Each structure stands twice: as C-alpha cells, then as structure tokens.
Amino acid sequence: MAATRARHRSKAAPPAGKRFRTDIQAMRALAVVLVVLNHLWPQRLPGGYVGVDVFFVISGFLISSHLVREIEATGRVRLSAFYARRARRLFPAAFLVLAASMVLALLVLPYPRWAATAQEVLASVFYAENWLLAAKSVDYSAMTESASAVQHYWSLSVEEQFYLLWPLTLILFAALARRFGIPVRRLLTAVVPAVAVLFLAYSIHVTGSSPEQAYFVTQARVWEFAVGAAVGLAAVELKSLVLRNVLAIAGFGLILFSALTFDASTPFPGAAALVPVTGSALVILAGTGVRRLGHEVLTGLAPVQFLGKISYSLYLWHWPLIVVAPYALRTVPTAPYKLAILAVAILLAWGTKRWVEDIWIKPGSGRTRRHIGRHAAQVPGFRAPVAGMAAVATLAVLLGAAGTVKENQSMELAAAGADGPCYGPAAIGNRDCGDPFDIPVALPHMDHHNAYAMTPDECALAGEGELAVYNAPIICDYSDGNPEAETVWLVGDSHGQHWQQAILKLGQERGWRVKLSFLGGCPLLDAPVHSFYGAEVAATAVENCARWNRLVSEAIEADTPERVFVSTFVAEEVIDDGTGDAQQVQYANALRRTWQHWVDAGITVVPLADLPLNGSVRDEECLAFNASTPANCAVDRELALVPNPFTEAAKGFTEDEVKPVDMTEFFCDLHRCYSAVGGVAVYYDANHMNGLYAGQLAPYLGARLD
Secondary structure (H helix, E strand, C coil), rough: CCHHHHHHHHCCCCCCCCCHHHHHHHHHHHHHHHHHHHHCCCCCCCCHHHHHHHHHHHHHHHHHHHHHHHHHHCCCCHHHHHHHHHHHHHHHHHHHHHHHHHHHHHHCCHHHHHHHHHHHHHHHHHCCHHHHHHHHHHHHHHCCCCCCCCCCCCHHHHHHHHHHHHHHHHHHHHHHHHHCCHHHHHHHHHHHHHHHHHHHHHHHHHHHHHHHCCCCCCHHHHCCCHHHHHHHHCCCCCCCCHHHHHHHHHHHHHHHEEEHCCCCCCCCCCCCHHHHHHHHHHHHHHHCCCCCCHHHHHHHHHHHHHHCCCCHHHHHHHHHHHHHHHHHHCCCCHHHHHHHHHHHHHHHHCCCCHHHHHHHHCCCCCCCHHHHHHHHHHHCCCCHHHHHHHHHHHHCCCCCCCHHHHHHHHHHHHHHCCCCCHHHHHCCHHHCCCCCCCCCEECCCHHHHEHCCCCCCCCCCCCCCCCHCCCEEEEEECCCCCCCCCCCEECCCCCCCCHHHHHHHHHHHHHHEEEHHHHHHCCCCCCCCCECEEEEECCCHHHHHHHHHHHHHHHHHCCCCCCCEEECCCCCCEEEECCCCCHHHHHHHHHHHHHHHHHHHCCCEECCCCCCCCCCCCCCCCHCCCCHHHHCCCEEEEHHHCCCCHHHCCCCCCCCCCCCCCHHHHHECEEECEEEEECCECCCCCCCCCHHHHHHHHHHHHHCCC
C-alpha cells in the first residue's frame, strides 16, 4: 500500500522542468532583497549588486528551458508568440514606473535634472539604457553626473536584449542539429557551455581593460544567461537528497558570500561574477529533484514567496523612490526614512503585481482579471507595446522640453543681474553687498555653464603631430596677427579645463595666443596615476595617461610659450611612483620633475590651486533647495580644503620660474567654504567649477599674474 502511494505520488509529480519552483521564487526574493538593501545601505551590504547576476542566471534557465521544450515538441519557436508574451509580462509595469518616475522628477527633482532624466527614460523605454550608461562611463564629463531615477533599467535592457537574440540563436543551432541529424538538446548541451566560456573570457578581458564600461555592456553578461541555460539543457534530475541539500546550501552560501564581501572596488563582472553565478546555478540544479529540500523550511515561507512574486515590480519601484527621497524630504534619509521607503516600495510593488502585471500575463480568476486578461491576450501583434513606448517617449520629450524652458528662464534671470556691482566675486569685499556668500542665487549649475566642455567658436584644433589624437592642442588665437603676442598653454585634467573660461577671457583682453590640452582623470606630472575617485585605474588608462603626459610635456617644451597654466584634481587622483612615500610627497616630486623641463626651456609655470571640495563634503544639489539662502550650503574650511602639493613643489624654484596661484579667497572665508558667491553658483557639478564663475574670476586671476 505504501509502495503504491509512493508510485502514485511519483507518477503524479510534474516534470522538474515544468513544475512550479519555490526555490527559484526564493532566489528571486533573495536577489531583489540584496539589490534593494545595497541601494539603501551600501556600506552595510556593499556587494548586494550581485542580485542582478542571480536574476540573469534565472532568466537564462527559465527562458532556455521553455524554448528548448518548444523546439523539441514542435520543431520550431513561435517567435511572435514568444515576444508577445515577454512584452505583456515586462512592458506594462516597466512603462508605468517610467511614467511615474517622470512625474516624480517634475514634482520633486530640481529642473537641471529634468533633461538627464528624460534622456535616460528614452533610453530605457527602448531598452538601451545599458548602452547609454556604458557610453557615459567612458565619457569623463559624465562621470560626476547624479544618478537618474531610471538608471536601474540598465539591467532590464540587458535582459530584454537577451530575450530578443537568444531565441534566434537557439533556432539557428536547432536548424544545424536537424541538418546533421543530431538531437537538438545534445548539440545545445555542447554548444551553450562553450558560449558561456567564450563570453566569460571576454567579460574578464573587458573588466580588466575597461572596468567602467564592462559593468553595463551586454557582451560581458551573456555568459551569465548561458550558465543558466546550460543548467536547464542538462535536464539532470538529482536523486540524492543529501547531495541536493549540500549543493543548495553551497549555492546560497556563495551568493551571500559575494554580497557580503564584494564592494565597489571589486573588478566586476569578470571572474568575480563566477561566485554568485555559480551559486545561482547550484541552487537551480539542487532543485531539480522532487523531494523537498531542507532550506524550503525557510525559503518556502509565505513572506519569502511573496517577495519573489513581487520581485520584478519591487526592483522597478525601489530605485526611483531612493533617488527622489532626499529631495522630497529635504534631507539625507536616515534609517527610519529608509525603512519607510522600503515599505512604500513593497506596497507599490504589490499593487503593480496585482493590478498591472497579472492582468496582462494571462486571464485569471475574478471578473476584472478575466476581462482585462482576455483583452490583453487579444491585442493584435505588438500594437500595445508600441503604443506604450510611444506614450512614454512622448512624456520624456515633454519633460526634456520643460527643463529647457526652465533653464532659459533662469538664464534670463541671471543675465538681468549680471551688470550689478554685487554679482559674482565682485561682491567679496564690497560692504554695500552685505554677506557675499548669502545673496540669492538665480542660476544653479546648468549645461550652459559646463566649464569643462565650453570652447569658443574662434578656437580650432591644430591637428598636427601625435597630440592630435587627443584633440589637442586647441588654439585660441587672440593675437590679431601680432608676432610679438604672448603664447600661453592651459593643461591638465578636467580641473585644469574648468579654468579655461578665465584664461580665455584674459587671452582676449591681453591678445594672447592660447593653447589648450586636457585629459580627464589624468594628472599632468611625472608619475603613473593609480586610482581615480576611489577606483583603481585600468592598465590601458594608465598607459594612455602616461602617453598624453609625455606628448603634451614635449609639445610645451618645444613651443617655449611664455607661461603654462596647469591644475589637477589632487583630492581624487592618486599616483604611485613606487617609492612608498606619502601622497603629498609623491605629488610634489612628480610635479617638480615635470616643471623642471619647462623651466629649463625658459617657461614660467603657473600652477592653479585646486578648488575646495564640493560633492564629497556637501549635497551637490544643495543650492537647488537653498537658492534664497545659499549660505545654508556652507561647510567648514578644514573639511573642504585639501593640502595643496603645488606649494611644496614650487620650493626650489624662483618666482619667475614657478608662480603658484591660490584663489581660495573667492570660494571661502576664514572659517567656511561656500557653493555660491554673489548670487552665482560656484560649482557646475560634484567637483567642477561653474563656467560662468570661472569667467568672472578672470580679472582677479590676472591681477595675481602681474
């Protein structure tokens, strides 16, 4: 009798590939919890971003298993039906959150953020956000942008690209299998792991050579989907309960280990991603048997399964709420606020799952779900997804246009006060102006005042020699043909470049011939750059920086200008000359070695001291909420100012050889440093100077040169 019942249960049990997998639902729950907690408490769970990799493996397993079963059963894949199901499953919730994010941006975010939000919404709605972020990651001028409310759509873009291309890949290999008389699954079981290895090798390579880009590009993630697909193709149903439990515990352990030990400095994805990907594969493999596993006592609990069910919508909702919360609350969220954000995200995810996701996937129980689900299934072709894309894209264009209107209005307000005696640095020392650091600001930083991307029309690329590879030197000739005109160079990283408006104004006034050369993230000195913004610089970038250093130094030495202005982001560019000396000592020695070549050629070196810190010591959006009382954004001078290695490097040179210039008094008083002076924003972004303010400093900089 017992044997009969056992046989009956075994016969009735659905195949492992088709039955509902509570363990996979639990993996979804774990993945989304890791991601959300990482975003809310990045210091507590620094590697929580690996939750995305767990999602990728699950997607590869489920989609590949479904497609291969269909190929084996019918000999083909109904692509239109597959894509329609994916669209009904993913698009409604995704488009709803995109639309809601734009509404939140309009209502809560400062208007300088609207255009960037609109741009990323457009990229997200067409599932290309990962490529936009990859492009920005190698564009130095975009590296300090604030995170957008839809930035997390990069992973959805990668996944959608997988859904688009993977069925076509499987169909191709299925056709080859039929052509050579090989069982489809047998061929795929051999080919898919090879695909995984191939793309893993690429991922390791690109993570080492272009780490910022590697995180987002699809090719660096294909192998993770392929690993999931390989597990599904194996069609192994493990019998040993002990082995299955060991594999499951090991799998969950690897995922948690990576979440707890990885951080922002971990080269990723690359080889490091093998840890969470292998863990995910082990958990899926362990669940192929019929008998319950030990972890299901926990993973099978209703709250865990609930989080798994709403994981997609929770992923969509949590990030926009995190981004807008500081602006809505007018403060950095503390733990209670973060818990409230989490609760709201879960509530919105539940509602979206119930009233948006479910009614579009398939008809269900209940009159409303039957009616709307049936209607969704009858939508011909891709009319509904295209309509949704068009609607969200239209809203994005309108949001961008609204941002442009606001920017133009602010520009007009700024222009109206430009002739006043208390505008900008002129307010410092003018008793009639009152507190120069607390004059209402009409114009926060905007694209119009991007100091490190503004070059006047009269400037032109010289286009000669190896330095032309770096689009340099750019020549701005104000000499009017005077052969006796003074030639000056302005060089450095972006912190040299953001002085260009001051130098170009001086050039116009004094008839200079100005030459410009910049390389973002690369200090101009005789030592290799080691890290930037806390992240290790890729070997190729180190070599590129060294090459530019050599070329620009040689070009200056050969040109023998009267002056060379130079500056660098000393606070966040770490060098390593191999001596092990303190960073300030290395900087001073490396600068001195570079300057010596110029001084020997009869050139005066003018090092421009770096600005006080901004984004790392205050909320860079502070002015947007304190435009009428900008002094609220002040920070202690000791906190904002970093040691200036230029002063130490200048020792041993005469003033005619090296003449350091420190403009700190135009950013700080004796006690505090400010983000606005005379009603003008000092900074453009987290660490670069507002181009308008840089231009206003020209006469004060000129006075220090005479």
